[in-house]
Amino acid sequence: MSTPRARAPRRGTEKRRDDILREVLAGNGDIARLAARFGISVSTVRRDLQQLAGDGHVHRTYGGAVAGGHTAERTLDEKESGSRAQKEAIARAAAGRVADGDVVLIDAGTTTGRLARALAARSGITVVTNSTIALRHLAEAHGVELVVLGGRVRRPNGAILGPEGEETLRRLTPDLVFLGADGLHPRDGLCCPSLEQAHAKELMAARGREVFVLADASKLGAGPFPYHARPAGPWTLVTDEGAEPETVREFAATGECEVMTA
Template sequence: MTGNRPRAPHRSTAQRRGDMLREVLAGNGDIAELAARFEVSVSTVRRDLQQLAEDGHIHRTYGGAVAGEHTVERTLDQKESGNRVQKEAIAQLAAAWVADGDVVLIDAGTTTGRLARHLRSRDGLTVITNSTTALRHLADAPGVELIVLGGRVRRPNGAILGPAGEDMLRRITPDRVFLGADGVHARDGLSCPSLEQAHAKELMARRGREVCVLADATKLGTSPFPYHALPERPWTLLTDAGADPGAVRAFTATELCTVVTA
C-alpha cells in the first residue's frame, strides 16, 4: 500500500533534470532531498546531477550540487555530448522552417551546428555564419552559397568574432536568424561567455526578419555567464518537449517571445 500520498506526475528525464537544475540554482542541492522531491532513487539523482555538471550548469559536491558563481565554459566536444536527442529534434524543427532560396544566418553553437548539417542537401540556399561547426558542415554543400563572417576564432566555442564580421552584418538582412545560447532567461535574454559575443548576438537579432533561439529545456531559466544578449524585437524560442510549463510561461509572458517545442 502506498497510503494516501499523491504520486508526482510522470515526467521525462529531460523534464526532471530541468526541474532539478532549477532546484539546485535555488540552493536546494542535497541529494536525499532531491530524491524525495522527485520520488526517484538516490542513484538516479546522482546521474542527473552528474549530467547537469557535465553540461556546465552546476558544480558537484560530496552530498549533492551547487550553482557556481560562474560556470566554466566547456569545449564544443563537451557540449555535444549532452542532450543529443533533444538537440537533434530542435535542429530538425529549425530546418523545417527554412525554405530553399532563403538567406539564413546561423550562429555558433552545437544545436545550430546540427541545423547546418541538416541544410547540406538544400538547393539555392544562402547561409551566412560565424560558426566553425557550420562552416565544416556546409563548406562542400553544392546547393548552398556559404558566406563566412570575418574575425578571429574564439575558443572553446568556435565562434568567429570581431569588427570585420560586425561590419558585414550591418550590410545584410537575412530571412531567418538562428541563435545558439548557453542559457536563456526570460528577463535577461541569452547568456553569453563574453561581452563581445553578447554584442554579436544582439546585432544578429537586429538584422534578421525572423529570429529564432535554439535551446534545449535544461537551458531555460538559466544564466551560467554574466553577459547577456536580449532581442529587442519579437523572437521565437525553439526548445524540446521536456520544457517545464512554468519556464515556458515565463518566456511567453514577455509578449516578445513565442515558444515552439520539438
C-alpha cells in the same frame, strides 16, 4: 615505482555527470533531489558534484551545488554529449522554417550546428555563419551559398568573433536568424560566456527579419555566465517537449516571445 594512472570515467558516468551539471546550472542542485531524479545514491551524487567542482563547473555548497558567476565553459564535445535527441528535434523543426531562396544566419553552438547539418542537402539557400561547426558541415554543400563571418576563433565554443564579422553583418539583412545560447531567461535573454559574444548575438538579432533561439529544456531558466543578450524585437524560442509548462508560460508572457515546441 610509478604511481598508477587514474582511470578515465566510464561513458555512463560521464553522461550522468553531464546530466547532473545541466540540473545544477538550471538551479536544481540539491543532493537529495538529484539522487531521486537520477535514481542513484546520495554518495554517488556527492562524488559527481565533487568532480564537477574540481573541474570548475560548479561550486559545492552545504547540501548540494550551485552554478558560480564564473562557471567554466564546457568543451564542444561535452556539450554535444548531452540532450542529443532533443537537439536533433529542435534542429529539424528549425530547418523546416527555411524556404528556398532564404538568406539564413546561423550562430555558433551545438544545436545550431545540427541545424547547419540538416541544411547541407538543401539547394538555393544562402547561409551566413560565425560557427566553426556550421562551417564544417556546409563547406562541401554545393547547393548552399556559404558566407563566413570574419574574426578570430573563440575557444572552446568555436564562435568566430571580431569587428570584421560585425562589419559584414551591418551590410546584411537575413531572412532568418538562428541563435544558440548557454542559458535562457525570460527577462534577461540569452546567457553568454563573454561580453563580446553577447554583443554579437544582439547584432545578429537586430539584422534579421525573423529571429529564432534554439535551446533545449535544460537551458531554460539557466544562467551559468554573467553576460546576456536580449533580442530587441519579437523572437521565437524553439525548444523540446521536456520544457516545463510553467517555464514556457513565463517566456510567452513577455509578449515578445513565441514558443515553438519540437
